Amino acid sequence: MQQELRIISKQKIARDTVEMVLENESISQVTVPGQFLHIHVQGHMLRRPISIANVDASKNTITILFKILGEGTRKLSMYDVGDKIDVLGPNGNGFLLDNTTQASILLVGGGIGVPPLYYLAKKLTEQGTVVTAILGFQSKEHVFYEEKFRELGNTIVVTNDGTYGEKGYVTNVSDEMLPIIDRYYSCGPLPMLKAVKERWSTIPGYLSLEERMGCGIGACFACVIPTDDRGGYKKICQDGPVFTAEEVHLG
Amino acid sequence: MQQELRIISKQKIARDTVEMVLENESISQVTVPGQFLHIHVQGHMLRRPISIANVDASKNTITILFKILGEGTRKLSMYDVGDKIDVLGPNGNGFLLDNTTQASILLVGGGIGVPPLYYLAKKLTEQGTVVTAILGFQSKEHVFYEEKFRELGNTIVVTNDGTYGEKGYVTNVSDEMLPIIDRYYSCGPLPMLKAVKERWSTIPGYLSLEERMGCGIGACFACVIPTDDRGGYKKICQDGPVFTAEEVHLG
Amino acid sequence: MNIAVELPGLSLKNPIMPASGCFGFGREYSKFYDLHVLGAVIMKAATLQARFGNPTPRVAETSAGMLNAIGLQNPGVEKIITTEVPFLASFSVPVIANIAGSTIEEYRQVAKAFQQTDQVSALELNISCPNVKEGGIQFGTNPQMAQKVTEAVKEATNLPVYVKLSPNVSDIVEMAKAVEKAGADGLSMINTLTGMQMNLASRKPVIANRTGGLSGPAIKPIAIRMIYEVKQHVSIPIIGMGGVMQAEDVLEFLLAGASAVAVGTANFQNPYVCKEIIEQLPYTLEQYGFNSVEEAIGKGIV
Amino acid sequence: MNIAVELPGLSLKNPIMPASGCFGFGREYSKFYDLHVLGAVIMKAATLQARFGNPTPRVAETSAGMLNAIGLQNPGVEKIITTEVPFLASFSVPVIANIAGSTIEEYRQVAKAFQQTDQVSALELNISCPNVKEGGIQFGTNPQMAQKVTEAVKEATNLPVYVKLSPNVSDIVEMAKAVEKAGADGLSMINTLTGMQMNLASRKPVIANRTGGLSGPAIKPIAIRMIYEVKQHVSIPIIGMGGVMQAEDVLEFLLAGASAVAVGTANFQNPYVCKEIIEQLPYTLEQYGFNSVEEAIGKGIV
Ligand SMILES: Cc1cc2nc3c(=O)[nH]c(=O)nc-3n(C[C@H](O)[C@H](O)[C@H](O)COP(=O)(O)OP(=O)(O)OC[C@H]3O[C@@H](n4cnc5c(N)ncnc54)[C@H](O)[C@@H]3O)c2cc1C
Ligand SMILES: Cc1cc2nc3c(=O)[nH]c(=O)nc-3n(C[C@H](O)[C@H](O)[C@H](O)COP(=O)(O)OP(=O)(O)OC[C@H]3O[C@@H](n4cnc5c(N)ncnc54)[C@H](O)[C@@H]3O)c2cc1C
Ligand SMILES: Cc1cc2nc3c(=O)[nH]c(=O)nc-3n(C[C@H](O)[C@H](O)[C@H](O)COP(=O)(O)O)c2cc1C
Numbered sequence A, B: 001m002q003q004e005l006r007i008i009s010k011q012k013i014a015r016d017t018v019e020m021v022l023e024n025e026s027i028s029q030v031t032v033p034g035q036f037l038h039i040h041v042q043g044h045m046l047r048r049p050i051s052i053a054n055v056d057a058s059k060n061t062i063t064i065l066f067k068i069l070g071e072g073t074r075k076l077s078m079y080d081v082g083d084k085i086d087v088l089g090p091n092g093n094g095f096l097l098d099n100t101t102q103a104s105i106l107l108v109g110g111g112i113g114v115p116p117l118y119y120l121a122k123k124l125t126e127q128g129t130v131v132t133a134i135l136g137f138q139s140k141e142h143v144f145y146e147e148k149f150r151e152l153g154n155t156i157v158v159t160n161d162g163t164y165g166e167k168g169y170v171t172n173v174s175d176e177m178l179p180i181i182d183r184y185y186s187c188g189p190l191p192m193l194k195a196v197k198e199r200w201s202t203i204p205g206y207l208s209l210e211e212r213m214g215c216g217i218g219a220c221f222a223c224v225i226p227t228d229d230r231g232g233y234k235k236i237c238q239d240g241p242v243f244t245a246e247e248v249h250l251g
Numbered sequence C, D: 001m002n003i004a005v006e007l008p009g010l011s012l013k014n015p016i017m018p019a020s021g022c023f024g025f026g027r028e029y030s031k032f033y034d035l036h037v038l039g040a041v042i043m044k045a046a047t048l049q050a051r052f053g054n055p056t057p058r059v060a061e062t063s064a065g066m067l068n069a070i071g072l073q074n075p076g077v078e079k080i081i082t083t084e085v086p087f088l089a090s091f092s093v094p095v096i097a098n099i100a101g102s103t104i105e106e107y108r109q110v111a112k113a114f115q116q117t118d119q120v121s122a123l124e125l126n127i128s129c130p131n132v133k134e135g136g137i138q139f140g141t142n143p144q145m146a147q148k149v150t151e152a153v154k155e156a157t158n159l160p161v162y163v164k165l166s167p168n169v170s171d172i173v174e175m176a177k178a179v180e181k182a183g184a185d186g187l188s189m190i191n192t193l194t195g196m197q198m199n200l201a202s203r204k205p206v207i208a209n210r211t212g213g214l215s216g217p218a219i220k221p222i223a224i225r226m227i228y229e230v231k232q233h234v235s236i237p238i239i240g241m242g243g244v245m246q247a248e249d250v251l252e253f254l255l256a257g258a259s260a261v262a263v264g265t266a267n268f269q270n271p272y273v274c275k276e277i278i279e280q281l282p283y284t285l286e287q288y289g290f291n292s293v294e295e296a297i298g299k300g301i302v
């Protein structure tokens, strides 16, 4: 689907981090956690993939959170409330909620990988699953959505420089601080995902991956990730962005 | 000078024709009729030259009129009141007012060549000169500023298709309809200027020329006009846009 | 308004087709609109064996353009024939197969393989892919090599062959003449220009393959110039491409000498772009005083 | 932060200079700021006799770029030496003379003429102007011709010679090696790419000369790629250019292998651009972890 979504609120929620609430009927009704919007920013050739961080199906709203990183996100941050943005979506597969068991779930998010986990946490707790979240940020001023996660479950914040919460990486959180985990879901930068996959190698996990995209819908083969050493691959935009930890080679 | 000018009003005054009033202290104080602003439109590599159509030095405002022709003017027309536009100017030489004689002056404007003549007419009548204006437009719906010119002097409107005023070209206006003329000033499309130069070949005249521009300030040699057959030339953006009818070869 | 065009092997109801590599095999875009509206479809490049392509990142954004180094990832010609061609053919739209290879022999075999199906209307010979280590660029920049590979493919197939020229050459006319002489039925131009972007933070090229092919509106003036030059020196028709975003661009290509127009990068920004251009084209032609597409072809050559 | 750079014949307090043809002889821009802040100034091309250049329109706008076909309009080398060079030299900024010609003999004579003044620090040999009928493009696309004209100019002058390469070639490395062998002290790259735009209403090319040179951000990826490739095959320094708009672009050129950077088309949009880039550059270098300009040169080559 390609649609124009009206911005109904915009807020800076941490350093270089913007929360935008968008209004749209159809997309908000069909979205599952982990999917993304492919956003056209005026004057830019390629769209920007941004995860869906929250959906309020009753109000027909979708929330996105993004970090001002380069030109595209900088311009997007300058759109005003009332403006419309052109999006493709919801794209991608989303997280498998797996609601057959009353499991204990760990969510591990790093920086701008945190947003999709929020919508996921909401959906998981709605179905009665117990979630524990580890949220990693660079430093205190980058922290966002801590309170919102706390409302849903036990939440541990770590910062690289120790200016807030625990010091270190998300994978430094010791087992004593965590319940017994049945499954984990993670999203964040590639080095973090590698470390997460290793740290929790004995339990099933789902990873949400990032890659530079062309089409964002599966046609151009820009965003492939190898699944084996024999030429097997998946497309992050279409088959992902969420994969089981085993099925992808993180290199 | 490069400055940001705030748009304080915007109005459609004829088919595809927009009047914009811009606020700026310094430019409005130094401008003479015939000069132009070199306007940067967001997302475009080259600036657009647009004549200054009026100045109110007491209110620090400058008026421009432009026709929506291509992408640049289309985007400019979509700027809102309160937005700022980035301009270079005032550029060019402007019309020589020649206020030594109490002359009878003819102004001949075609389409979007009319705007600079309005500010000129104002300045001429301020100094006591009698002006007659011939304003040519494609058709009735393209006519603008007729009333404003009438306030300053005798004004004859012609349209190519005869839907308003006299039918035909500005040069079709017969001598009987005109007073004795000492001098003329003309601005409009090149074919019109050629016809004007021929029609009033016996009296001194000033022509305001157009050409595609790069720098707009005399550095790039994009906008030259030959002055003879031996390689002589002038730059429209710097030495012009106004030239005496004799000094330029219209080809 | 008659917007149909007749080209060797291709009766096009309109001159618009997605460019190779920018539309996959149509599956994804078929979810946005009925592909039957298209003049034709050019498929993603086929090689003899399946290819994984280059490491990622494979794309980067540039001013009014993008770089790509996909590296000809494709499932191999056999799989394309059995699974992709029938899908596209189901929309009753002419299918053009883009073929690539590392050796003349590979080109020949891929071309031959497409003889198996009667659902492919023409071949587009990609002698200009800048993103593969072997072969690719050589065939595209050396007129003798271009001639040889064209001859080999012509021998191997009954289908009309459109040779896709690389703009990364000193003399595009020489290349065009060489492949015309070798029997090409038409030309496709232009492929991408080789470019690079630096990642300032990591201090290395953004694209893992280092260089990538530049496409999009940034290259349109180069495409127009090359088509204009070539049109005056060959008598085979040209499928033009490079930076087409809207119907006005299509008319610009027609005036410069293209007989049909492919749309690449624009699909990524607007998945409906081909459909929208097709709908707009009659109005644009009318606005500029043309009664048909055929009438506009080459009209800008002075 | 040390942003100075040492190049043959040029002690630059910073690596930024306006590109030839985009700054005239500095007079107009000197009204916007004190030209002393510049690393150097490259003058508009000089030919032996005064030239009027091409008919108008001479420029057109393209996506993220522009086309120009000025046609080397200039008052001739003698007049440049007597009236323009002293003006520029009065700002105590190194002056680079861009020289052009239709024959090797003309190049030689123009080069020789600049021996008269001691206010010119280096020559930039424009062997790549696509907008003149005779000579121009030949010297720029044929390695033997490029070598010959470079040798001739080197013989005629004691000044360091920077040869400005054309991007309209199949093999830029071959061209670079040829002129290095011929004694070039440095390279300037890139000049414009030959392009064209159609005027839909008039049904002919916008530019009276039909083709023009494409410049601006649209071509930056091509410039970066060519500099990256050439840097690995020559040992003479490169003055990089093509689409520079801001300090980040300068760093991109440095990483790709340029030792200094010229700014062309951007001056038309923002007459203060060179000054602003010079002011910003130390912060940009610092942001990406560099302590000097020299440190960044070629650091992106992997
Ligand atoms: C599936 C997915 C979900 C994402 N969700 C979010 C999110 O919720 N919030 C958020 O802040 N960011 C998210 N990102 C990252 C986001 O897409 C990039 O930060 C953004 O594209 C950068 O654009 P820019 O114009 O600011 O940067 P520029 O560097 O100017 O971008 C240039 C080009 O590179 C691409 N690019 C640059 N960095 C990345 C990156 N890390 N991943 C993918 N493409 C990149 C851009 O899309 C663009 O095409 C997500 C990425 C993916 C793939
Ligand atoms: C000294 C001078 C004064 C002018 N005053 C006015 C005025 O008061 N009102 C008005 O409506 N127009 C005026 N024009 C014409 C105006 O500059 C063009 O209509 C405008 O640049 C078109 O831009 P565009 O983006 O809409 O068209 P596009 O066709 O998209 O423009 C593409 C490029 O061509 C240039 N261009 C296109 N047409 C012209 C033209 N006729 N003259 C010069 N450059 C052109 C543009 O500046 C741009 O660089 C003036 C031109 C000059 C030279
Ligand atoms: C992501 C991508 C993949 C491409 N793959 C191919 C290909 O497989 N074969 C081919 O001949 N051209 C390929 N091209 C080139 C396009 O078909 C086209 O020639 C070029 O992009 C210029 O058109 P555009 O500016 O409209 O994109 C590819 C281009 C892009 C952007």
Ligand SMILES: Cc1cc2nc3c(=O)[nH]c(=O)nc-3n(C[C@H](O)[C@H](O)[C@H](O)COP(=O)(O)O)c2cc1C
Pocket: B214, B220, D019, D020, D021, D022, D044, D045, D068, D070, D072, D098, D126, D129, D164, D190, D191, D192, D214, D215, D216, D217, D219, D241, D242, D243, D244, D262, D263, D264, D265, D266
């Ligand atoms: C209007 C114009 C005139 C130019 N004239 C010359 C010239 O006389 N000699 C020359 O070597 N290059 C000339 N160039 C090329 C520039 O010096 C530069 O190499 C090219 O424009 C790429 O840089 P840019 O993208 O920053 O403009 C000219 C470019 C433009 C736009």
Ligand code: FES
Pocket: A212, A213, A214, A215, A216, A217, A218, A219, A220, A221, A222, A223, A224, A235, A236, A237, A238
């Ligand atoms: S971005 Fe095109 S296939 Fe994923």
Ligand code: FES
Pocket: B212, B213, B214, B215, B216, B217, B218, B219, B220, B221, B222, B223, B224, B235, B236, B237, B238
């Ligand atoms: S526009 Fe550059 S000299 Fe007139």
